Amino acid sequence: MAAILLDVDGVFHVSSEPIGGGADAVRRLRAAGHRLRFVTNNTIRARSALAEELRSMGIELDDEELQTTPRAAAAALAGRRVLALTMHAIVGELEGIELVGEDAEAVLVGGADETPETNLVFSYMNLARAFHELEGGAQLYCLHKNRWWQTKHGPLLDAGAFVAGLEYAADVEAIVLGKPSTAYFEAALQALDADPGLTWMVGDDIDADIGGAQSHGMKTVLVRTGKFRPDAVEAGRVRPDGIISSIAQLPDWLEEHL
Numbered sequence: 001m002a003a004i005l006l007d008v009d010g011v012f013h014v015s016s017e018p019i020g021g022g023a024d025a026v027r028r029l030r031a032a033g034h035r036l037r038f039v040t041n042n043t044i045r046a047r048s049a050l051a052e053e054l055r056s057m058g059i060e061l062d063d064e065e066l067q068t069t070p071r072a073a074a075a076a077l078a079g080r081r082v083l084a085l086t087m088h089a090i091v092g093e094l095e096g097i098e099l100v101g102e103d104a105e106a107v108l109v110g111g112a113d114e115t116p117e118t119n120l121v122f123s124y125m126n127l128a129r130a131f132h133e134l135e136g137g138a139q140l141y142c143l144h145k146n147r148w149w150q151t152k153h154g155p156l157l158d159a160g161a162f163v164a165g166l167e168y169a170a171d172v173e174a175i176v177l178g179k180p181s182t183a184y185f186e187a188a189l190q191a192l193d194a195d196p197g198l199t200w201m202v203g204d205d206i207d208a209d210i211g212g213a214q215s216h217g218m219k220t221v222l223v224r225t226g227k228f229r230p231d232a233v234e235a236g237r238v239r240p241d242g243i244i245s246s247i248a249q250l251p252d253w254l255e256e257h258l
């Protein structure tokens with residue numbers, strides 16, 4: 001039996017529209033005895049809301065099986081004064097962090113979403129405030145550094161662009177809390193008590209999911225859904241162990257390849 005880390009956005013749904021076969025695949029993987037953990041870079045909703053959304057698609061999971069970046073931030077930044085540029089819906093997840101408007105010890109950049117709230121959070125004023133804090137010595141953290149994500153209307157600019165902009169302006173390097181960071185993958189392996197060499201990462205992001213998991217010694221399966229792009233595979237920088245058309249194929253594929 002394997003430990004399997006499952007990405008969520010682009011694997012089970014795109015913009016909340018389910019990708020066919022996800023619920024059945026999870027049922028079959030569990031029936032086969034695999035240990036599952038859902039690992040998402042989603043920064044838009046609280047964990048309980050994300051888990052509820054997946055259950056509404058028929059996917060069986062407990063809240064505790066879903067690993068999210070805001071909770072990773074809460075663990076990493078507990079007790080510190082933080083200027084947070086994040087979507088409002090996840091602020092409740094940042095338990096134990098003192099959220100401040102000035103004199104911060106750290107700046108935390110979250111991800112963008114599909115609503116006008118993104119315009120407010122990543123306004124010039126807010127980015128200039130973040131820059132000011134970084135200039136004053138605050139450390140830069142981000143929930144992830146993704147360049148873009150896939151929506152039902154096509155690719156949308158993600159918050160990685162703002163993280164890179166702040167890194168450039170303040171001449172600092174951000175600490176990434178979500179995939180592909182070591183801390184995030186290690187937390188997932190620890191939760192499953194899994195050895196990286198016996199663990200599979202399944203995702204649609206060739207860099208954060210596949211490249212990230214490979215550099216931590218895991219095996220990988222890329223799905224051709226969500227943000228999958230044939231060009232990225234053909235470029236050959238990152239080679240997954242398997243490529244499947246969607247999550248629906250995963251149980252059969254693993255049966256043949258484990």
Ligand SMILES: [Mg+2]
Pocket residue numbers: 007008009010011203204205226
């Ligand atoms: Mg994804």
